Amino acid sequence: MAGLQALGHNPVIDTIVYQLGHTPWQGLRYYDLIWPSFMLMTGMSLPFSYAKRSLTQTHGQIFLRVFRRALALFLLGSIRESVNLKHPHLVELSSALQPIGIAYFCAFLLVRKSWRFQAAVGASILAGYALLLAFVPAPGVPAGSYQQGTNLVAAVDIAVLGRTHEEGWGTVLSTIPTIATTILGLLIGELLRSDWPQKSQIRIMALVSVSCVVLGLAMDPIVPVIMKLWTTSYGLASAGWACLLFLAFYVVVDVRGYRKGTFPFVVIGMNAITVYMGRTLVPLERIVDIFTKGPAAAVGSFGPLFQATAVLGVEWLILYWMYKRKIFLAA
Structure with a gap:
């Protein structure tokens, strides 16, 4: 960031610098797509790794391996944040590794289910989370409040962890909708492994991606797009953009061979x-x-x-x- 700013101020540089930082609260920037992209790719890898390992391992053996990996990610996240915060923190879900570990394990539980069931679970998570933030109050927090420092997500962190993030947001409750992003990745991975023609796969991914972006942004006036609460609108819009980014690279690198x-x-x-x-x-x-x-x-x-x-x-x-x-x- 500082390196780019050294080049001076002009519309191009200023736009790049703007996009390479997190949105302070409401809105969506390129930098806000990194975490959802990890979630998406985690889900996408599941069908491929499961199919490969199922040739030599039982489902139970794969389950234990996934559980160990999820636990390892959780502990790595704990180590990273303990170093960052300069004191031990076993649970610090603001580290991407811990939510990825949780979502990875939860998505694995659906790996043998039908795509309709998987999609229904993902949609239910997003809908349920949206309703939770809209209609459930907490002490000092009215229902439907998305204000920084005054929201249900921060209130749950105080109740469960005894603390909330210094910028007025929480992580325990907002980890739940990240599972939906990973489930979308699971669905895309299964689509790529399917016998559908490649052009049809690309069309489906494009349609799903654009639909998620449009729906997420359309919800913004009612359910604000806020990464730090992982609101349903943010979950949809960010997953859609992340999927479009993947699709662009997939077409250029894998389909066209560049x-x-x-x-x-x-x-x-x-x-x-x-x-x-x-x-x-x-x-x-x-x-x-x-x-x-x-x-x-x-x-x-x-x-x-x-x-x-x-x-x-x-x-x-x-x-x-x-x-x-x-x-x-x-x-």
Whole structure:
């Protein structure tokens, strides 16, 4: 962010900087799609991994493996947030890893159900959550309040965890609708594994994606699009956009076979958990800063951009080293 801002102010740079930050409260930016994208991809991977493992393992064995992975994700999230907050936090659902672990396990429970049943469960979760926020009050919180600091989600965190987020939002209740995003991923994964013609698969994904975006944004005047509460409107709109992003890459890379320039992203994607955890556990920015202070000062206002690029470069080289040696850290 600071690196981009060093390039000066113009409509293009300002728009990019704006999109690379979370919305303070109500609204939707590109950066707000990262977490839903993880949820979506987690669900999409389930049909493929289940089909592969079911060739050599029983359902019970796969269940135990999924449970262990979900627990590992939960504990990794706990470690990350304990380091961030500088004191132990077993349950800190603002870390993406803990909700992903929960949603991953819940979606697995549906893996052998029909797509209609899966879709019904996902829709019921979103509808039920919307009704909950709209009609259930809490001490000091009127029903239907979506205000920062005065909402049912924050009230539940205070009741369950004894605390809420300093910015006036909570995580316990809002973890529930993330399961619906993962279920959508599960449905897409099953569609991609099906015998449907590729063009039909693309049309269905496009239709579902656009429908989710339109419905989510249409709900905004009544049910505000708020990531930090994971409102139903946000869940729909963000999942739709995340699905459209996946569809764009799927068409370009897998359907049309245009893979030039994708390798750097493959290296990162193969060790996504390493990237996510490493940023917290290893002060790489401080280390790189020691060696880049001089050159950064020499380029003046472009110093922050130079240092940010250097950090990204070092991170990628570490991941490339792991990739070449087939070291992949997965829960």
